[in-house]
Amino acid sequence: MVSAKASRVDDAYARLKADILHARIPPGHVATEPEIALRMGMSRTPIRETLIRLEAEGLVELIPRRGARILPISASAMREIYDILTSLEPDAAARVALARHSAETLQPLHDATSDMEAALERGDLDAWAEADERFHRQLMALTGNRRLQQIVAQLNDQAHRARIITVRLREPPVRSTVEHRAILDALLAGDGPLTRTLFREHRERAAQELLAILENLRLTQL
The missing domain is CATH 1.10.10.10 (Winged helix-like DNA-binding domain superfamily/Winged helix DNA-binding domain)
Incomplete structure (x- = not known):
């Protein structure tokens, strides 16, 4: 109790x-x-x-x-965080794909992706960010590796703060939403190598976009 x-x-x-x-x-x-x-x-x-x-x-x-x-959000800290996430998450996602989970098991990922698309359609960026975070959290849960989940969750918490602050300083996250749908399709197909590639490209692109905004914010504050 x-x-x-x-x-x-x-x-x-x-x-x-x-x-x-x-x-x-x-x-x-x-x-x-x-x-x-x-x-x-x-x-x-x-x-x-x-x-x-x-x-x-x-x-x-x-x-x-x-x-x-x-703690403030710095470009250097986010660069380190995304380096680690890019090293860990794509391989973990590939293992989930190779496990060939049923569509029912992957339904939470489908729901999160659909929620991202719906939030984007109505311009609700806070709801979009929540669905984005939920997609990544639920995907890591499917690995069954609790230590990995804890490590990634802690890093994602720090990255989430940066995304919340910068989400309105960039173009609507149309491309990111499309990338999540493509990752989901690869997971449903059980294609490990494609899932790994798509996930890595998604993280690398997102990192570049976020870091560019943080650097611009730093320069404007000098």
């Missing part, structure tokens, strides 16, 4: 992490524990434990006697 304290920590963690990932608390923002506790309507104890967890995930930096800083 989950204790009341653990439940409060889990609640604080989920809520504060969501605020960070969706940029409701901007990168670089510094707040004390009492300020965060007031924002969350909680005591300081679950907030302190939450911040320790978020620091381990690379989302905040604990500052002695000052509280916590939401």
Whole structure:
């Protein structure tokens, strides 16, 4: 049975992490524990434990006697993250394809792709970003490798912040949506090599697009 304290920590963690990932608390923002506790309507104890967890995930930096800083999003950090994702995800996706899962098992990926297409059609970029993140998370879940899922999820959390902030600074993600549909088709066909190629190309293109925007933002702030 989950204790009341653990439940409060889990609640604080989920809520504060969501605020960070969706940029409701901007990168670089510094707040004390009492300020965060007031924002969350909680005591300081679950907030302190939450911040320790978020620091381990690379989302905040604990500052002695000052509280916590939401880590900024830098082009160099995103380059490292996408290098790792591009190394891990395509091979993992290829293994999922070679496992020849049924259409029913792959249905969550179909749903996520359809949700991306529908969100793009109505211009809802927040819903598009959520469906995009869901596609990648559910695909990694099909590997059955929990350690891989944890590593990729942590990196994707950091990349998700950057996508949320930059999604309105670029052209509508039509190409990315088309790429997800092509990856899904390759998965349904059980074509491992094609899935690997398409996924790698998707990650490499997305990285180049994101890094270009982050570099431009950095230059305009100088």
